[in-house]
Amino acid sequence: MTYSNRWKDFPDYIIGITREIWEDRGIETLNQYYAPDILVRTPMGMAIGNLSTINATMATLAEFPDRELLAEDVIWSVDDNGHHLSSHRIITTGTHLHDGGFGPATGKRFQVRVIADCAARGDQIDDEWLVRDYGGIVRQLGMDPRTCAAGLIAAEGGPARAKRPFTPNADVPGPYVGTGNDNPWGQRYADTLRRIMDKDFTYVLNAYDRAAIGEFPGAQSVLGARAISGMWLRLRSSFPSATFRIHHRIGMEGAMMSPRAAIRWSLDGIHDGTGWFGAPTGAPIHVMGICHAEYGPWGLRREYVLFDEIAIWKQILMHKGEA
Amino acid sequence: MQGFDPKWRDVPDFIFGVTREIWEDRNIASLRHRYAPGLIVRSPASVVIDTSNVIAATMATLAEFPDRELPGEDVIWCEDPARTTPQSAAFLSSHRLISWATHIHAGVYGAPTGRRLCYRILADCAIRDDRIDDEWLVRDQGAIVRQMGFDLVGWTRDLITREGGPEHCVKPMTPHNDAPGPYAGRGNDSPWGARLADTITAIMAAEMGVIATAWDRAANLHYPGGEPAFGQAAADQFWMGLRASFPNAAFTLDHVIGREDPLMPPRAAVRWSLWGKHDGWGRFGRPTGAEVYVMGITHVDFGPFGTKGEPAIRNEFTLIDDAAIWKQILLHTGDL
Numbered sequence: 140m141t142y143s144n145r146w147k148d149f150p151d152y153i154i155g156i157t158r159e160i161w162e163d164r165g166i167e168t169l170n171q172y173y174a175p176d177i178l179v180r181t182p183m184g185m186a187i188g189n190l191s192t193i194n195a196t197m198a199t200l201a202e203f204p205d206r207e208l209l210a211e212d213v214i215w216s217v218d219d220n221g222h223h224l225s226s227h228r229i230i231t232t233g234t235h236l237h238d239g240g241f242g243p244a245t246g247k248r249f250q251v252r253v254i255a256d257c258a259a260r261g262d263q264i265d266d267e268w269l270v271r272d273y274g275g276i277v278r279q280l281g282m283d284p285r286t287c288a289a290g291l292i293a294a295e296g297g298p299a300r301a302k303r304p305f306t307p308n309a310d311v312p313g314p315y316v317g318t319g320n321d322n323p324w325g326q327r328y329a330d331t332l333r334r335i336m337d338k339d340f341t342y343v344l345n346a347y348d349r350a351a352i353g354e355f356p357g358a359q360s361v362l363g364a365r366a367i368s369g370m371w372l373r374l375r376s377s378f379p380s381a382t383f384r385i386h387h388r389i390g391m392e393g394a395m396m397s398p399r400a401a402i403r404w405s406l407d408g409i410h411d412g413t414g415w416f417g418a419p420t421g422a423p424i425h426v427m428g429i430c431h432a433e434y435g436p437w438g439l440r441r442e443y444v445l446f447d448e449i450a451i452w453k454q455i456l457m458h459k460g461e462a
Numbered sequence: 463m464q465g466f467d468p469k470w471r472d473v474p475d476f477i478f479g480v481t482r483e484i485w486e487d488r489n490i491a492s493l494r495h496r497y498a499p500g501l502i503v504r505s506p507a508s509v510v511i512d513t514s515n516v517i518a519a520t521m522a523t524l525a526e527f528p529d530r531e532l533p534g535e536d537v538i539w540c541e542d543p544a545r546t547t548p549q550s551a552a553f554l555s556s557h558r559l560i561s562w563a564t565h566i567h568a569g570v571y572g573a574p575t576g577r578r579l580c581y582r583i584l585a586d587c588a589i590r591d592d593r594i595d596d597e598w599l600v601r602d603q604g605a606i607v608r609q610m611g612f613d614l615v616g617w618t619r620d621l622i623t624r625e626g627g628p629e630h631c632v633k634p635m636t637p638h639n640d641a642p643g644p645y646a647g648r649g650n651d652s653p654w655g656a657r658l659a660d661t662i663t664a665i666m667a668a669e670m671g672v673i674a675t676a677w678d679r680a681a682n683l684h685y686p687g688g689e690p691a692f693g694q695a696a697a698d699q700f701w702m703g704l705r706a707s708f709p710n711a712a713f714t715l716d717h718v719i720g721r722e723d724p725l726m727p728p729r730a731a732v733r734w735s736l737w738g739k740h741d742g743w744g745r746f747g748r749p750t751g752a753e754v755y756v757m758g759i760t761h762v763d764f765g766p767f768g769t770k771g772e773p774a775i776r777n778e779f780t781l782i783d784d785a786a787i788w789k790q791i792l793l794h795t796g797d798l
Contacts (some may be wrong), residue, residue: 147771150767151771154767177693207693209679209680209692209693210679210680210767211680211682212767229680230680230692230693232692232693250692341672348535349533349534350533350535350559351535352562357586360690362560362580363533363560365560393747394766395728395764395765395766395773396727396765396766397725397726397727426586435726436474436723436724436725437534437724
């Protein structure tokens with residue numbers, strides 16, 4: 140790998156370029172670090188090409204000039220062709236100092252998590268999936284996720300013309316075709332998520348540490364296996380018949396760290412139950428999720444779950460024809 | 463675990479198991495076996511001597527919070543060679559636990575508020591002969607009182623009145639009312655314990671700059687009051703606010719453990735104290751000159767992402783008892 144001259148290892152490269160691009164304001168280095176035709180998939184939609192990443196980065200920094208991106212973990216794998224996949228968990232903070240995509244400046248501070256799955260070859264990122272806790276930002280700026288989604292639809296020309304959130308049929312295959320690795324910790328976490336999605340919520344009470352910490356969308360932090368089980372239930376209950384799929388699975392054991400896992404997954408189906416997203420509407424829904432887990436001697440000890448509440452509300456409201 | 467009931471696999475299993483037995487399985491009488499006679503339980507709020515008083519306090523707590531659960535989050539422990547006998551091994555366990563409870567009945571905290579509580583406790587217990595024979599405990603009293611919906615200073619003022627006024631109220635722990643117990647160990651020699659001890663010592667010497675290298679930029683922090691926080695700036699604010707209130711107080715490292723265990727990051731547990739005058743502006747407002755004793759316990763997990771490539775603190779759990787500190791300040795000022 141060509142990055143070896145500048146960076147100690149793969150996580151160091153990921154953490155280093157994140158800092159260089161966003162915090163040290165080396166936005167033009169995206170030309171070097173991001174492939175020109177990169178596909179960045181987020182729950183809100185797909186961005187094609189490096190230029191859109193550069194422009195979006197500037198827009199964010201214009202609105203939140205003190206934005207920081209604190210690397211919390213890098214869980215990674217490498218496929219047979221030397222193609223790396225980094226699942227990078229970041230705490231992002233900023234103050235809403237200027238008007239922008241989140242409306243008139245509120246002066247409020249946000250602090251939420253993001254997980255970015257980036258494929259890298261050499262020292263260039265060439266494929267990406269990113270889930271931001273959009274709902275957490277919105278709540279911390281004093282707004283409500285549903286109202287925010289309605290506002291976006293209105294601003295984009297109403298339910299018929301607003302930009303559609305990401306769905307699998309709008310996806311374009313990118314250069315990365317890996318599915319992760321076979322490390323047992325990844326397999327174990329995949330099994331846990333499958334059981335949860337099979338509605339075996341009791342399992343959570345056994346597989347998780349009684350005192351586990353769970354971090355959920357909306358910047359909602361919960362304590363204990365029972366509370367974590369309740370959060371998963373609220374999600375599944377909104378889309379009880381949706382199909383659950385695992386797209387990427389990494390398990391990893393590293394020096395100075397608990398064994399851990401990173402899984403990218405999706406739910407496809409209909410908003411046909413009452414739960415996290417209110418009364419059922421029959422809206423077709425795609426949920427892009429990325430989760431990280433850390434294991435300890437008493438079970439799953441910390442879990443970080445990300446999906447985008449705003450992208451889900453947008454799908455619901457566009458289906459209902461509401462803005 | 464020579465000298466312990468064979469049903470316990472290891473130190474964490476004993477500590478988690480005994481806690482469950484007493485609090486959740488309601489086997490409070492087991493304290494007579496699990497706690498040595500004459501046991502001293504020190505907390506910032508009080509020094510309780512003798513198991514009969516511990517049993518009484520346990521029942522009073524369960525009367526007020528009948529659904530209390532106490533899941534263990536971690537046990538960071540060390541051997542205690544000085545007290546090991548041919549009959550029994552000896553250890554010091556630093557136990558981090560969560561407490562969930564509903565404030566259902568009237569009690570020490572006043573009329574029932576019906577509030578659901580979630581807070582942390584750090585408890586250092588010396589164990590030998592299948593029982594606990596010395597204890598130091600810090601409960602996040604600030605989190606409890608805030609979650610009940612009270613102002614901490616006002617609640618502490620009411621507590622003094624409920625306990626019979628400044629003359630008769632329960633006196634917070636200080637070196638004056640502390641009593642020596644059987645455990646005199648100082649911990650173990652792990653470099654992880656030394657690393658945390660050095661870091662806290664540097665902070666107490668006002669070398670706040672160490673935070674930029676000793677903490678991970680994305681550190682998850684759990685400070686008194688129970689609100690989660692992130693990052694070096696938040697670490698700086700907590701430690702600065704504390705030391706600034708007691709800038710000339712004597713700082714003591716009382717106990718230091720470091721450990722490396724399977725499936726866990728390297729971690730450390732340090733018990734420390736401050737003893738001196740409340741003579742600076744900080745976490746406790748306007749300086750009052752009150753003589754204050756602060757007992758603190760800090761647990762950390764280390765990780766590999768230090769800013770200069772060195773190990774750094776990824777998770778920190780520090781507890782002091784804000785109410786016990788306010789009680790000492792109010793008893794001094796007489797602002798009751």
